[in-house]
Amino acid sequence: MSTSDTVRSSKVEYIDDHELALVHSIEKKAMHAILIDWLVEELIVEIYCKRFVRAAQGVNEVLSLQLEHLASYIAKLSLLEYNMLCYAPSLIATSAIFLDEYILVPSVKP
Secondary structure (H helix, E strand, O other): OOHHHHOOOOOOOOOOHHHHHHHHHHHHHHHHHHHHHHHHHHHHHHHHHHHHHHHHOOOOHHHHHHHHHHHHHHHHHHHHOHHHHHOOHHHHHHHHHHHHHHHHOOOOOO
């Protein structure tokens, strides 16, 4: 009989290896859920970027591709900022496209 068995108190809760593994499993599943939510949010923003760029620059194919790639990049960067996750994906995509047009074509005033 070890000393840890004789010293156990009824007021202290002890966690065995099985319960600890369960806690780690739940934490891991929660982190996966957060990651999946972020990936879905990123995908939705990218879809909105493509759709809005096509609507904004339907004729000029070269400028459309530049706008689309830059908008996706800026939108993904904004999603890395935790404060931006409260905004709708369509608003993030629209803001990214607005900034892209201002960067790529500064002669045209918004």
